[in-house]
Amino acid sequence: xxxLLDAGGGLVQPGGxxxxxxxxxxxxxxxxxxxxxxQAPGKGxxxxxxxxxxxxxxxxxxxxxxxxxxxxxxxxNTVYLEMHGLRAEDTAIYYCAKETGGTTWGGRDYxxxxxxxxxxx
Amino acid sequence: QSALTQPRSVSGSPGQxxxxxxxxxxxxxxxxxxxxxxxxxxxxxxxxxxxxxxRRPSGVPDRFSGSKSGATASLTISGLQAEDxxxxxxxxxxxxxxxxxxxxxxx
Numbered sequence: 001x002x003x004l005l006d007a008g009g010g011l012v013q014p015g016g017x018x019x020x021x022x023x024x025x026x027x028x029x030x031x032x033x034x035x036x037x038x039q040a041p042g043k044g045x046x047x048x049x050x051x052x053x054x055x056x057x058x059x060x061x062x063x064x065x066x067x068x069x070x071x072x073x074x075x076x077n078t079v080y081l082e083m084h085g086l087r088a089e090d091t092a093i094y095y096c097a098k099e100t101g102g103t104t105w106g107g108r109d110y111x112x113x114x115x116x117x118x119x120x121x
Numbered sequence: 122q123s124a125l126t127q128p129r130s131v132s133g134s135p136g137q138x139x140x141x142x143x144x145x146x147x148x149x150x151x152x153x154x155x156x157x158x159x160x161x162x163x164x165x166x167x168x169x170x171x172x173x174x175x176r177r178p179s180g181v182p183d184r185f186s187g188s189k190s191g192a193t194a195s196l197t198i199s200g201l202q203a204e205d206x207x208x209x210x211x212x213x214x215x216x217x218x219x220x221x222x223x224x225x226x227x228x
Contacts, residue, residue, distance in 0.1 A: 035216065037167075044222040047217050047219060095167070100178075107169050108169055109172070
C-alpha cells in the first residue's frame with residue numbers, strides 16, 4: 001500500500017524557517033518524481049515545487065523560488081521542503097504528492113495527509 | 122503567464138451528467154497538453170481522477186471521464202451521485218498550474 005506521511009508543519013514567525021518531510025513507502029521511490037502542493041485556508045490548490053528522480057533538479061513556483069529548497073533522500077525514501085524567509089501568505093496546508101511517472105507531466109496519484117504551516121507573529 | 126479557468130460551480134440532480142470545463146489561456150511551460158483532474162472533499166487531501174487528459178487510475182469509477190479539444194479540457198461525471206459533491210480542480214502546464222476549482226453540488 002502506498003503511503004506518504006507529511007510532517008514538520010507548525011507555527012513560525014515571519015522571516016523564519018521550517019523543514020517539511022514526507023516519508024514514502026509502498027512503491028519504488030526512485031522511479032517517481034515527487035512534488036509539494038499547498039492550499040491556503042479556504043483557497044484552491046497551488047503547486048509549490050517538484051523534484052526529479054535523481055534529486056538533482058528541483059523546480060519551483062515563482063512565489064517560492066529563492067526561498068524554498070526541495071530535496072530527496074533516495075536511501076531513506078523521503079522528500080523534504082526547506083522553507084526560508086516565510087511570509088504570512090505561505091500559511092497553508094502543505095501536501096506531499098507522488099507523480100505518476102518520472103516527470104510532472106502526468107498527474108499526482110497519491111497524496112500525503114498534509115501538514116499545516118502557519119506564519120504569524 | 123499561464124492560467125487555467127474553470128466555472129465557479131456546477132450542479133445536477135442524482136443520475137444526471139455534469140461537465141466541468143478547463144480552459145488554458147496561454148502556451149506556458151510545457152504547453153497545455155497533459156491535463157489531470159482532482160476531486161477534493163472538505164478537509165481531505167485531493168484525489169486523482171484523470172491524468173494524461175483521459176486516463177483513469179485504477180479504482181476510479183468509469184463515471185468519471187476526461188477529454189480535450191483545443192485549449193479546453195473537460196471532466197464529465199455521468200450518473201451523478203451524492204458522494205460526488207466536492208471541489209474539482211484541473212491541472213496542466215507540466216503540473217505547474219491548477220485551475221481555481223469548481224464546486225459540484227448534487228441537488
